[in-house]
Amino acid sequence: MNKKIATRESYGKALAELANTNSNIVVLDADLSKSTKTADFKAVCPERFLNMGIAEGNMMGVAAGLSTCGKVPFVSTFAMFAAGRAFEQIRNSICYPKLNVKVCATHAGLTVGEDGASHQSVEDLSLMRSIPNMVVISPSDDVETKAAIRAIAEYNGPCYVRLGRAAVNVINDEATYKFELGKGVVVSEGTDATIFATGIMVDTAIEAKELLTKEGINVKVVNIHTLKPIDEELIIKAAKETGAVVTAEEHSIIGGLGSAVAEVLAENYPVPVLRVGIKDTFGESGKPDELLKAYNLTSEEIVTKVKKAIALKK
Numbered sequence: 001m002n003k004k005i006a007t008r009e010s011y012g013k014a015l016a017e018l019a020n021t022n023s024n025i026v027v028l029d030a031d032l033s034k035s036t037k038t039a040d041f042k043a044v045c046p047e048r049f050l051n052m053g054i055a056e057g058n059m060m061g062v063a064a065g066l067s068t069c070g071k072v073p074f075v076s077t078f079a080m081f082a083a084g085r086a087f088e089q090i091r092n093s094i095c096y097p098k099l100n101v102k103v104c105a106t107h108a109g110l111t112v113g114e115d116g117a118s119h120q121s122v123e124d125l126s127l128m129r130s131i132p133n134m135v136v137i138s139p140s141d142d143v144e145t146k147a148a149i150r151a152i153a154e155y156n157g158p159c160y161v162r163l164g165r166a167a168v169n170v171i172n173d174e175a176t177y178k179f180e181l182g183k184g185v186v187v188s189e190g191t192d193a194t195i196f197a198t199g200i201m202v203d204t205a206i207e208a209k210e211l212l213t214k215e216g217i218n219v220k221v222v223n224i225h226t227l228k229p230i231d232e233e234l235i236i237k238a239a240k241e242t243g244a245v246v247t248a249e250e251h252s253i254i255g256g257l258g259s260a261v262a263e264v265l266a267e268n269y270p271v272p273v274l275r276v277g278i279k280d281t282f283g284e285s286g287k288p289d290e291l292l293k294a295y296n297l298t299s300e301e302i303v304t305k306v307k308k309a310i311a312l313k314k
Contacts, residue, residue, distance in 0.1 A: 003142075004167035008106040010145035011163050012037025015074060017146075018153055019045040024070060025153065028063050030056050030077035035165075036106045038076050056081045060089035060101070067099040072153060075101060079108035079162060083124035095133045095158045102152050103128075104161040109250040110278065110295060111166040111200065116285035122278045126255025128160040129228045135181065136228040138162040138249075138257075140202035143172035144225055147179035155181060164250075166288040168200045184231040190220035193244040193306050196235065198224045198257045201248040201276070201297065208248075208302035219306055227260055235264045244309035245273045248302055250292075253277035272312035274305040 018025050019041055026048045033039040033051065042049040052059035056077055063073035075082070082090070082105035094101045105124065112120045128136045135157060139145040145163065152159040187202065188209060197205035202223045209221050220242055222234065239245055245265065247258040258275030265273055278295055292298060 002169035002171070004169055005142040006165060006167045007139055007142065007145040007163045008035075008037050008165060010142040011104055011106070011149060011161070012040035014146040014149035015041040016044045018150070019048070022072065022153060025072045025074060026050065026066055028052050028059050028073055028075045030054055030059055030081065032077055035078070036076040036104075038074070056086040057089045060086045060103075061093050063101045064089075064093040064097070064099050067101050073101050074104055076104050076106065078119060079105035079121035079124045080119050083121055083127045083160070087127060090158075091131050095131045098133045098157055100156050100158070102159045102161065104149070104163060106163040107165045108162045109164060109199070110283045110291040110297070111164050111250065111288035113166065113288045113291065114285050117282040120283035122252045122283060123255065124162060125227055125249070125251050125257070126259070129255065129260065133158055134228065135159040135226070137226050138199040139225050140199055140223055141168055141172055142170045143174045143177050144179060147177060148225065151179050151181055162199060164200060169203045171203050171206065179225070182226045182229040182231060184234045185223040185225065186234070187221040187223050190218040191242060192218050193246060193310050194220040194222060194238040194242045195246050195248060195302060195306065196222050196224050196238075196257065196261050197248040198227065199250050201250055204297065204299050205248050205302060207299035208306065211299055211303050212306060217306065217310070224257060224261075227257060230260050230264065232264050232268070235261055236268050239265055239269045239271045243271050243313045244306070245271055246276060246302060246305045246309050247273065248276040248297075250297055251277055253279060272309045274309045276301050276305055
């Protein structure tokens with residue numbers, strides 16, 4: 001059985017480690033440090049931790065100012081409040097001047113669970129991807145999250161990292177995994193179709209491949225952890241090799257991974273593209289696993305879409 005760790009937990013651990021190696025890192029939180037796990041950083045380095053209270057827009061403005069003084073601010077709150085409530089400040093105060101601020105938003109997607117639609121941000125990737133200068137990352141597990149946080153600490157510019165509340169399987173090997181901004185990761189090779197997945201749906205895509213293999217269908221699985229800049233070269237190459245594509249994300253099918261992949265292929269190498277994601281609707285209260293099933297974010301749904309995509313290319 002795979003070990004399960006929430007990516008917000010991994011974020012907290014990575015921050016605490018960085019506290020000792022980069023004295024310019026400061027952490028700002030909107031009175032949610034126990035939930036976002038920035039409390040891990042506070043425990044190690046309280047003098048560089050700022051609780052900004054429930055004032056997300058102001059928090060983004062303060063982070064922007066700190067970045068102009070040579071600091072590297074990591075700013076955290078729930079995705080709904082970061083991408084939603086503080087959108088204007090992220091756009092105008094951080095991305096417009098291209099300041100070195102890292103917005104690491106937790107509790108994204110349906111797997112927030114019982115908090116319901118008001119807290120389930122299913123449009124954050126779309127919002128952040130649309131802002132010029134913003135790098136957008138959606139890591140799949142503990143190993144990838146920690147690697148991503150280390151990478152953005154070294155990158156000079158605005159970043160948005162999407163993190164989850166629920167524990168998820170660890171699918172990458174810490175000893176061998178390599179994270180590179182803007183580069184997708186080929187999880188497994190295949191010839192009949194390609195599944196591009198992001199975030200927690202990478203694990204689901206791996207499950208779907210196993211199901212399809214039993215039926216004699218050989219699919220390539222690609223982890224797109226960076227939605228912007230997206231790995232156009234890898235997407236086009238996979239489309240040429242397999243001729244059919246399915247995308248999978250715990251996000252609206254509008255504006256997220258599905259849209260990003262479709263945009264690349266429509267302009268460069270059109271093939272059938274089918275999307276697995278939330279179909280232009282709000283979520284509801286429920287247990288994470290039950291919600292994923294209710295909204296068809298399952299390996300079975302990916303299998304169905306792969307078969308349809310293969311049929312469309314013939």
